[in-house]
Every structure is written in C-alpha cells, then in structure tokens.
Amino acid sequence: MITPDPTTPEGEAIIKLHEQMAELRERTDEWPGADTVDILDKWLALFDFTSPVKRTRLVAxxxxxxxxxxxxxxxxxxxxxxxxxxxxxxxxxxxxxxxxxxxxxxxxxxxxxxxxxxxxxxxxxxxxxxxxxxxxxxxVGRCVRTAPASHDFRFPDEKVSAQINSAALFHAPAGPDGEGLPCIEIAGVLVFAYLDAGMQAVRVSVHLDTADELVIQPGQTVPLHVQVEDSTVFSAGAVLTRPTGGGRRQWLRGLSHRMPWRRGD
Structure with missing residues (x-):
C-alpha cells in the first residue's frame, strides 16, 4: 500500500483529493457523477503533464x-x-x-x-x-528541484533570513577543561564544529531538535544543505529558487585567507 508523503506537493495533492472525495461521500452518501467530475477536473488542473520537472545539477x-x-x-x-x-x-x-x-x-x-x-x-x-x-x-552529481514545492510551507525570504542570520549566536565552551563544545545557533538549529581527538578529524554535527518553526516543513523536517568547499555532501528538502552567485564563495575564500593574519600567525 502506498502512503502519500504530505511534505511533497504530489503527496499533499493526493491527500487533499482524498479529503474532498470523503467529504462528498459523507455529504451525499454517494459520489455523484457531476460533482466527482468537477472535483477531479480541478484536481488534475494542478498538475503539469507536458514538461519535466526542472532540476539543477549540484556537485555532491x-x-x-x-x-x-x-x-x-x-x-x-x-x-x-x-x-x-x-x-x-x-x-x-x-x-x-x-x-x-x-x-x-x-x-x-x-x-x-x-x-x-x-x-x-x-x-x-x-x-x-x-x-x-x-x-x-x-x-558526483546530484539533481535538485529548481522551483519551490507548492505546499503551504514557505522558507524565510531573503530579508527575514538576513535578520535571522544576524542574530546567530556562538556558544563557546567554558575553557579547555569545561564541558560543552563550540556551537553556532541559528533559528534554533545547533551546529557543532570541533576537533575530535578520538576520530582524528575536524567534526561537524548538526542538531535539529530545537529548530524554530520558521524552518520546519510539514512532516517535522528541516530543509538542510551541507557543503564542504564547493561540493555538496548532503542535501535534503532544499530547492533552488535562483542561481547562487559566486560572491559569497569569494567572500568566504577571502575570509579564510585573512584569518591567519588576524590571529597573529
């Protein structure tokens, strides 16, 4: 048996059709042909059967x-x-x-x-x-949708995102002997980045349990896109609404070049 996924536009449309047909059956004790055709006609109009879903290739x-x-x-x-x-x-x-x-x-x-x-x-x-x-x-390529999913969830726009980004918090551990790990908190999402001696690696850990409702999709998922340098290593729920410019990458590279000087190295 197939269970529609409410976090996808297709699954959401199927669930709404089921609800409409169930309401019609409850109201009339049957499925009148004219009403059924009217519901299906409007429902089918939601779909585009003529063009493929536009996707953008990312490096994963x-x-x-x-x-x-x-x-x-x-x-x-x-x-x-x-x-x-x-x-x-x-x-x-x-x-x-x-x-x-x-x-x-x-x-x-x-x-x-x-x-x-x-x-x-x-x-x-x-x-x-x-x-x-x-x-x-x-x-290794990965194809993602280039248009936002057509459900009620709307990710914060550029203005709201900028406000949230500017309010990001950094939680530093209380000294080398203290408990805790260095952590960035943004929109309730906790991102830990630290040196893991046991794993002999720089370790990054993302925790979504406390994510703000602004970034939580239906189905209690958070769209997440993770990059290392220019390679996408993880992407779930992310959709590309416009091409991402190279300005931010250039800024990050410039910052990385300046950091040793700023640390006094």
Whole structure:
C-alpha cells in the first residue's frame, strides 16, 4: 500500500483529493457523477503533464576512477582519493611484477614507492600494448528541484533570513577543561564544529531538535544543505529558487585567507 508523503506537493495533492472525495461521500452518501467530475477536473488542473520537472545539477562530492585493462579483464573501481587508487594499482603491479622482470631498466624487485612501481611497470603510454590504466578524478552529481514545492510551507525570504542570520549566536565552551563544545545557533538549529581527538578529524554535527518553526516543513523536517568547499555532501528538502552567485564563495575564500593574519600567525 502506498502512503502519500504530505511534505511533497504530489503527496499533499493526493491527500487533499482524498479529503474532498470523503467529504462528498459523507455529504451525499454517494459520489455523484457531476460533482466527482468537477472535483477531479480541478484536481488534475494542478498538475503539469507536458514538461519535466526542472532540476539543477549540484556537485555532491568527488571520487577517483581507476580503470585497469589487460588481455584478460577490463576492471573499473571507485576510490575516495587518488592515493588510495594508486595504492590499489601498485598492489596489482607488484603481484604481476614477473610480467616485466628482466626487461631493460626494470629491477628484480618492485619499488616500495607506489608511483615509481606503477610507472616502471606500465612504461610510457605511447609504448603500452597489452596492459594500460587510466586514473582520474570526477564529480558526483546530484539533481535538485529548481522551483519551490507548492505546499503551504514557505522558507524565510531573503530579508527575514538576513535578520535571522544576524542574530546567530556562538556558544563557546567554558575553557579547555569545561564541558560543552563550540556551537553556532541559528533559528534554533545547533551546529557543532570541533576537533575530535578520538576520530582524528575536524567534526561537524548538526542538531535539529530545537529548530524554530520558521524552518520546519510539514512532516517535522528541516530543509538542510551541507557543503564542504564547493561540493555538496548532503542535501535534503532544499530547492533552488535562483542561481547562487559566486560572491559569497569569494567572500568566504577571502575570509579564510585573512584569518591567519588576524590571529597573529
């Protein structure tokens, strides 16, 4: 059985149709043809069956693609970073070193350095025949709606958003021995950013339990869009109402360049 999602325009429309038909049945003890046709006619007019939903492609991350080809296989693998992909390729090279051992300029044992081992094994690209490889980085795409959903929820406009942004609070921990973590609070949303020694990483944690009703959609969800540099790493409920300019990114980059100087480094 399908349960309509009230947080989507489609689901909301289906629920409203159900309510209208239920009200008609309760009022007339049947579904009169003329009334039913009138309800369905207005309901179908809400939909556009002629054009696709407009979407914008965002970068949701990046990966490294390793393709390795020989006479026996054509293998493609995905890696989170170049070093990992190169290490995997070097592992294959070392396990197949007998294929090149004894050739001019090839040592008896493969080098410990991954790049050197790969370069010696495959040689110049113009001289490769039976074996070859390709290693390159590429973006992971994500398509999002470019028009706001047609339900009652309306995200704060630019003026209201600017007012809320200017009222953001920073909660600092009470010294290195105190409890708590550095946190930014905006519209009731808590964003913790801190160094996690246990995870050996800069950790960012978003908590939505105390979010202001201004940013809560029907269904008790908060539209959230998270970026690291220029890559979107998470997006749920966000819709693009207009192209995002590069001015804010330039400002952030400029701020990052000024920060060491401002800290006195």
């Amino acid at each position: 991350g990046s990966v490294w693609v390793l393709r390795r080809e020989d006479r026996h296989e054509d293998d493609v693998t995905i890696w989170s970073d170049e070093d990992s992909a190169l290490a995997a390729l070097a592992e294959h090279v070392r396990s197949s070193w007998d294929n090149v051992q004894g050739n001019d300029g090839i040592p008896d044992l493969p080098p410990l350095e991954d790049r050197l081992a790969v370069d010696l094994y495959y040689g110049p690209r113009s001289e490769r025949s039976d074996e070859d490889y390709w290693l390159y980085g590429t973006d």
